[in-house]
Amino acid sequence: MNIVxxxxxxxxxxxxxxxxxxxxxxxxxxxxxxxMTARDLAKRxxxxxxxxxxxxxxxxxxxxxxxxxxxxxxxxxxxxxMKKSFILLRKRSK
Numbered sequence: 001m002n003i004v005x006x007x008x009x010x011x012x013x014x015x016x017x018x019x020x021x022x023x024x025x026x027x028x029x030x031x032x033x034x035x036m037t038a039r040d041l042a043k044r045x046x047x048x049x050x051x052x053x054x055x056x057x058x059x060x061x062x063x064x065x066x067x068x069x070x071x072x073x074x075x076x077x078x079x080x081x082m083k084k085s086f087i088l089l090r091k092r093s094k
Contacts, residue, residue, distance in 0.1 A: 002070075002071060002074040003070050003071075003074060004067060004070050004071040004074070005027070005071075007059040007060050007061075008023050008026075008027070010059070011059050014058075015055075015058070018045075018047050018051050019054075019055045019058065022045050022047065022051070022052060023055075024045075025041065025044060025045050026071065033068060033071065033072070034068070034072055037064075038052040038053055038063075038064040039052075041064070052064050
């Protein structure tokens with residue numbers, strides 16, 4: 001499973017409403033998060049950039065860039081794995 005999702009789940013009960021709004025946005029919009037800065041994410045979730053940074057740190061990352069990198073890397077690995085499985089299934093069914 002994705003390390004970011006694991007860390008969010010570990011801290012979910014202790015997150016502030018602002019941090020929960022960030023969680024909701026990140027989990028529901030992974031394709032948009034890829035190109036966002038902390039300022040962009042803050043604006044989309046009606047927060048301030050320091051809230052994005054504090055959220056990232058609260059769940060164990062050095063900042064938003066590290067959180068974003070880990071989230072996207074794991075998401076891409078999962079997608080590649082699914083594509084490989086699909087290709088193998090197609091080959092077997094021929």
